[in-house]
Amino acid sequence: MKRADLMQNIAILGASGYTGAELIRLIAVHPSMRIAALAANSKAGQSMAEVFPHLRHLDLPGLVTIDEIDFSGIDLCFCALPHATSQEVIAGLPKDLRIVDLSADFRLRDPEAYAKWYGNPHAALECQAEAVYGLTEFYRDDIRAARLVAGTGCNAATGQYALRPLIAGGLIDLDEIIIDLKTGVSGAGRSLKENLLHAELSEGAAAYGVGGTHRHLAEFDQEFSAIAGRPVKVQFTPHLLPANRGILATVYVKGDPRKVHGALHGAYAEETFLEVLPFGQVPSTRHIRGSNFCHIGVTGDRIEGRAIVIAALDNLTKGSSGQALQNANLMLGLDETAGLMAPPVFP
Amino acid sequence: MKRADLMQNIAILGASGYTGAELIRLIAVHPSMRIAALAANSKAGQSMAEVFPHLRHLDLPGLVTIDEIDFSGIDLCFCALPHATSQEVIAGLPKDLRIVDLSADFRLRDPEAYAKWYGNPHAALECQAEAVYGLTEFYRDDIRAARLVAGTGCNAATGQYALRPLIAGGLIDLDEIIIDLKTGVSGAGRSLKENLLHAELSEGAAAYGVGGTHRHLAEFDQEFSAIAGRPVKVQFTPHLLPANRGILATVYVKGDPRKVHGALHGAYAEETFLEVLPFGQVPSTRHIRGSNFCHIGVTGDRIEGRAIVIAALDNLTKGSSGQALQNANLMLGLDETAGLMAPPVFP
Amino acid sequence: MKRADLMQNIAILGASGYTGAELIRLIAVHPSMRIAALAANSKAGQSMAEVFPHLRHLDLPGLVTIDEIDFSGIDLCFCALPHATSQEVIAGLPKDLRIVDLSADFRLRDPEAYAKWYGNPHAALECQAEAVYGLTEFYRDDIRAARLVAGTGCNAATGQYALRPLIAGGLIDLDEIIIDLKTGVSGAGRSLKENLLHAELSEGAAAYGVGGTHRHLAEFDQEFSAIAGRPVKVQFTPHLLPANRGILATVYVKGDPRKVHGALHGAYAEETFLEVLPFGQVPSTRHIRGSNFCHIGVTGDRIEGRAIVIAALDNLTKGSSGQALQNANLMLGLDETAGLMAPPVFP
Amino acid sequence: MKRADLMQNIAILGASGYTGAELIRLIAVHPSMRIAALAANSKAGQSMAEVFPHLRHLDLPGLVTIDEIDFSGIDLCFCALPHATSQEVIAGLPKDLRIVDLSADFRLRDPEAYAKWYGNPHAALECQAEAVYGLTEFYRDDIRAARLVAGTGCNAATGQYALRPLIAGGLIDLDEIIIDLKTGVSGAGRSLKENLLHAELSEGAAAYGVGGTHRHLAEFDQEFSAIAGRPVKVQFTPHLLPANRGILATVYVKGDPRKVHGALHGAYAEETFLEVLPFGQVPSTRHIRGSNFCHIGVTGDRIEGRAIVIAALDNLTKGSSGQALQNANLMLGLDETAGLMAPPVFP
Missing domain, CATH: 3.40.50.720 (NAD(P)-binding Rossmann-like Domain)
Incomplete structure (x- = not known):
């Protein structure tokens, strides 16, 4: 055809x-x-x-x-x-x-x-x-x-989908952003490294690139600072999961969770690939695997003024x-x- | 559109x-x-x-x-x-x-x-x-x-793709067919059974439905006997794998391996979804996952007159x-x- | 014998x-x-x-x-x-x-x-x-x-091993503790739940019990408040991993990372099962699987005054x-x- | 002590x-x-x-x-x-x-x-x-x-546990033995090979060393021929599974299944590590993981005179x-x- x-x-x-x-x-x-x-x-x-x-x-x-x-x-x-x-x-x-x-x-x-x-x-x-x-x-x-x-960067994309509208909207404390990210192994490519072997990786989990050393931080710095109009530095800790595809970013922010949800929902209302879940629901990497979709969930916490934004996308696709x-x-x-x-x- | x-x-x-x-x-x-x-x-x-x-x-x-x-x-x-x-x-x-x-x-x-x-x-x-x-x-x-x-049946389809042209062509001993099949877990559906739990299934392998009791044998019997014009009974042992999708059928037959390969190659030359690999190559369920394709490989054995046909497809798709x-x-x-x-x- | x-x-x-x-x-x-x-x-x-x-x-x-x-x-x-x-x-x-x-x-x-x-x-x-x-x-x-x-609780134990000496030592901000925890599936027991099926769980990751609702928070509250002599409330977000065993708790605190490491190292120097890694190293759930050992790592962050404590243990054993x-x-x-x-x- | x-x-x-x-x-x-x-x-x-x-x-x-x-x-x-x-x-x-x-x-x-x-x-x-x-x-x-x-060899051990007493007892057709074996990845060692990467191996299955080329055949030849007092050649097809440990050998023989079970049961009655299951039960690699035990099951088939012996052991241990x-x-x-x-x- x-x-x-x-x-x-x-x-x-x-x-x-x-x-x-x-x-x-x-x-x-x-x-x-x-x-x-x-x-x-x-x-x-x-x-x-x-x-x-x-x-x-x-x-x-x-x-x-x-x-x-x-x-x-x-x-x-x-x-x-x-x-x-x-x-x-x-x-x-x-x-x-x-x-x-x-x-x-x-x-x-x-x-x-x-x-x-x-x-x-x-x-x-x-x-x-x-x-x-x-x-x-x-x-x-x-x-x-x-x-x-x-x-x-695949991690950089995930974190930005969770955070850009919140920074742009002035909804969160810019000095208190923590991105705890979990990623599947294909993000590391097809390279022959011991830690990427099935026997070394399956049935387990560990952090890597800890302490503010991962290069995707450079993208966060560039983009978030540009949006905020002043330097913004986030904490970012990636973890390697026993899965081939998928990134899950759990982002801890200080701000009103309903407003956070509203800002994301509003920002992405017309976006085909960015799906903001109903408030309180959480995404899973299983539900975006192999696709160009990104699912984003927002919840509050028992501590007032805290919100958790969780974004999931397929590192190889979206x-x-x-x-x-x-x-x-x-x-x-x-x-x-x-x-x-x-x-x-x-x- | x-x-x-x-x-x-x-x-x-x-x-x-x-x-x-x-x-x-x-x-x-x-x-x-x-x-x-x-x-x-x-x-x-x-x-x-x-x-x-x-x-x-x-x-x-x-x-x-x-x-x-x-x-x-x-x-x-x-x-x-x-x-x-x-x-x-x-x-x-x-x-x-x-x-x-x-x-x-x-x-x-x-x-x-x-x-x-x-x-x-x-x-x-x-x-x-x-x-x-x-x-x-x-x-x-x-x-x-x-x-x-x-x-x-998903198993029945896999076995038939490996065997039908061989039976039709009179190329193999009809009384000596063994199908050793490995299947992912989604074939069992979304049912709440203890043996389908992640903790029970991952990192392991076991046979099930052994001894000629699996219901897909009824399809093999019906189809193979119809092709052969006389009763054909195969041995069929399915195994459950720690994978969500995919069936791999390793089929042991007695016949000339080159002729077996030729018959499959010829039979499926015009088929969009049935790919016969070059002689001696083996398929993997990883390479058909999520698709409607079926990969089929044929090898000989050091024992003359034996051939091994291996077919791989995604149980949920093809x-x-x-x-x-x-x-x-x-x-x-x-x-x-x-x-x-x-x-x-x-x- | x-x-x-x-x-x-x-x-x-x-x-x-x-x-x-x-x-x-x-x-x-x-x-x-x-x-x-x-x-x-x-x-x-x-x-x-x-x-x-x-x-x-x-x-x-x-x-x-x-x-x-x-x-x-x-x-x-x-x-x-x-x-x-x-x-x-x-x-x-x-x-x-x-x-x-x-x-x-x-x-x-x-x-x-x-x-x-x-x-x-x-x-x-x-x-x-x-x-x-x-x-x-x-x-x-x-x-x-x-x-x-x-x-x-298995999660409660993991978080406490990471945090008790820090709270006791007055080394961290008690109002700014975040525990991002990843756990294998066996912690949920042998129960027949859809989300525990292999097909639902493998090759993916998601949070659960979000927003300060997980019951192990009650143990954190009880223990940390008792140590501190005043109410302490932490943020705690558990995630379910495609692994059978193992908990990895990534704990974000505000305090001097070297002092944090020193306090943990000192507190556990005589403990057979609690291994504090050299500063900057991270533990993996693979390295404690099936055992009673708990590995604890501490790193700093590029942002001064932040420390990350990561603890790994086997939920079924330790x-x-x-x-x-x-x-x-x-x-x-x-x-x-x-x-x-x-x-x-x-x- | x-x-x-x-x-x-x-x-x-x-x-x-x-x-x-x-x-x-x-x-x-x-x-x-x-x-x-x-x-x-x-x-x-x-x-x-x-x-x-x-x-x-x-x-x-x-x-x-x-x-x-x-x-x-x-x-x-x-x-x-x-x-x-x-x-x-x-x-x-x-x-x-x-x-x-x-x-x-x-x-x-x-x-x-x-x-x-x-x-x-x-x-x-x-x-x-x-x-x-x-x-x-x-x-x-x-x-x-x-x-x-x-x-x-780890595969050689598994196959021999299934077969030695049957060959020694003259219970099976020596020219019709097929070993379809499934093995976890640790058997390949800690070597940096593309096919051993998590991304290449997980969630799938494939045969390797097909056609009577795997070196463990040399051990089968040596041992089985010595027992039988005449050359014995088996068919042996190994498959690589997405699991770290465990070998499952599904062995197809021609002989009376009850006698086959009896011979194995008798031969191993005093063996600490070799467990013959009740007739009709099948072993799983999950149930021997990390141990020195080997589980062996025997079933019949709907075709008279066929028996299936399935042996499971941990390749790194037993x-x-x-x-x-x-x-x-x-x-x-x-x-x-x-x-x-x-x-x-x-x-």
Whole structure:
């Protein structure tokens, strides 16, 4: 049913990782996109069926190196490369190519903040200058007009969905925000690390990146401070769960819980993918798995003036590849929700 | 984009179970179907958001009792009810209503076989007489013309995909077939049983329904004997795995492995959903999760004249609700694959 | 090797639940205890091998009703019964029988607090008056002399291990304590509830008992207020994890992180089962699974004056049955660690 | 309570792997053994608390290289090294040192069989000549007298427990044996392989080593042929499960099921660790987890003359480190069951 002349040609760089595979999964049933090129330098020459057997039924181009791609026919390019690599690659791509980057490389507007959190000076400052921060619901117009969109951190997206309207509305104490976050393992990618082995990870839980050291804090700092008009620093403790997908952010704030709920409900009333639950209900990562939806719940506490906001989304979908596709839809003038309306997979 | 006048009105009876929810998940993005009525007697009055929060973003009709549904506007009705209940309900539905039944009630053509395996005489023999067995790829023409289609058992489907072409081709010893099957837990439904608790099930494995007692044997007997033109009895031992979705059937046969592979490859060359892997490769349930695809691998053994056929499918999708939708597409004259092309969800 | 004349005779009431089974697992290799009677009213007449096949190799008494037990030969009785039931049963037991109760019935010293949190007036106030709160390391002398010891809540134990020395030492802001807790599913017992099914629970995470409603708050209130000498109310949000065993409590406090670490390290230096990790390290529930050990880690935060204390223990062992056995050892004049030194099971 | 003068000094080579850690877990509560040296060449200089935090409470020697160990004071040495490495190391150890090897290096008596299955000529044929095959229940007397005992493959042990008495008794067709085996992931060790990542493994199942290629077949061939007095070749298909521990072997044989049950029941009547269930019952890996017990069930089939034997054991305990300790007990003249009677951990 797809009409070839109306189809947008898509390239994906870094197609052998989980976010690359997730992009292909989503685009495979997208009404207006066609995958024209797939690059994965370390696996060039292989077929996607070898690298990701769950995609074997698709008629996909084989994996090539980035250099082998002719970008002249590409309408939009997703970069699902590791950070640091991404900025080098993007600096060398055609200057008129629409790009959605899923790495951390273009999220921070301040080069000094980038250098501080990532440990190296930025290698593509020119590109960084034109990059738009890709939290779709809050940068929609900029994204529509952008050439380069920087996908957000998956944890950063979750926390921001819970908090932005509250900070903007002046509803909470800005110096008393705690984000206790639980994440599935696919956020760490397909890397061979001992702590990601099934035998090391299943049937247990632990924190990591404690003490205010996780790099997604840089995004919280940038965005929350910009909204508040003054520096805002949150506490953020991520935990690794024995689950493949899903982020659950439990956010502790000081403010009136009913007003907090009202602000979130109002802010997201027209948003397709952001569902604010009735007051007192809590979301579960099970109920958004594999989808682009984000569920947000608000409760009060027995201690007056405290509210708990809990947000759940799928790190691979709404937290990265789904967000990237949503942004690509905007950049290409397509329906923002195209290819993203499949319900979560439960159980 | 859906044009209301071309949309088929769908009713689902038994919408509070896993196969009901899976039907809704699939139909939610089907281009030509609209969910017009949802029944669940025990939860009538509730919304689907209460029963299945992962579907909360959908604009669905509330749950009602079956009696409350006006079937005059319904184009096709899915029955996702428990067996025994299903036959009673279907006996009372309009005689011209297209029905896809997901229960065990209309799978067996021989009433005596039904009574033997299910322990009660059949209560709707008239309906049974017109029911078509719903293994799509092998009953496609009958299904297209049918009013009532009986969905297969999920285990029965998996075993048949592995074996039917081999029996039809006279390639294997009919008296030496062993199906060692591993299944995820959602096949047992949303029922409150001690052995289905997370604490009882996770991190372990065990057989159940051993010794030739599992009811899906009745389907194997019926189908394989019909193909062979003489009684065929297989051994079948199911095992329960700590996974929510997925069936892996490891089938041991006596025959030439290359011919076995060739027969399966040939039989399914034109089938969209049945993927025969290159000889020697093995499928994984991870690679078909949440999808309507079935992966089939064939290997030989160091003992000459032995072949191992391994088939993997998702019990809730290709094993029940996806199959049901595929059949409904045929019955309504739609594209057989409509709503079913979403790739598997991995990881 | 066990010498019969030195063996203590043990009865377990409620032997068909998880804490009952855990007691048997531990006592089976205890050098000075012998299981003399096992009661489970709903399963009386069955063998333990039927109820818990993992115990089938043990030579255990069959399950009987509580009434059938002759308590005259029993040295100590564990009550692993549901709350409310426990107080009725214990009221009827011999007044000189040593009892360790694992239910919630005797944890709260204030009858009004009990009635408020549990919704019914207490039915055995006389027994409650003599009950000692069973947090071993803090009530050791009282427990040694007690006839009736009330096991703590598993979550309550975890939070107290993280916080008691800090409150006692005046090291943290008493009005700003947040306990974000993650727990495995066995804490909910062997009950048939939809949310405890594998298909509902695996591969996901969600909060429950939110908003200051969880009953273990009553224990926090009682204990922390007693230590501080003034009312202390904490925030406490439990989350259910896809794991069978293990509690991880992430506790956010305001205080000097090094002093916090020092206080915990000092308080537990002589404790066999409480391991304080080097500053900056975090514990994992994987590393205490199946054991009576509790690991505690302390980190600072980039925001000065904030500390994060993370405590991990096994809810079935150190959180209930292991604690109960540790207390029983004290009550019987045995080595406190007898039967409890088996290392955690990893992976 | 341990008396130092009666304690056996134990060395463990390869202490940084899962079987090494399992040995330490078991020996930590062994009444007559003391861990005197721990070697792990790649992690020499580290403490066990760093490598395996679950063992942090133990007062263990630090990790050293093998060369650093003074074997003169060692009573028995466990080698938990990778195969190929093990033979080289053992060839260089003192000739009078008692050794229990957990690798594959000394399991096969025929050097040609070794070379065929493992792809290299054996480097320590002299040692191989004196090695005793470590399937305790069947080589007890030889093990008692041995200097070097070769631990069995974990899958090989499971299959042999199911089959040896049947082959010895002439009860089954020797040319029609099929072992369909399901194993947890810890059997693959702590190695960094993509297919062992949580994201790749959880919530799914697949076969591996298909077609008669798995090296444990060499052990089946050797042992079953020796018992039968003629060549016996079985079919063996292992599957990887989303669980950390546990092997379930479903064995299909032709023979009278009652006689099969009787033979196993009779053969193991006096065995502490081998539990034959009542006829018709099936074992579960959940019910032996973390223990040295093996549960075996037998059922018939609706097809006369077929029997199904299902055996379950923990690959890390009865399948390797528990077996090794059982053998070490025999070699040192200790109670065979010392340190091995802890019940399984459930749930």
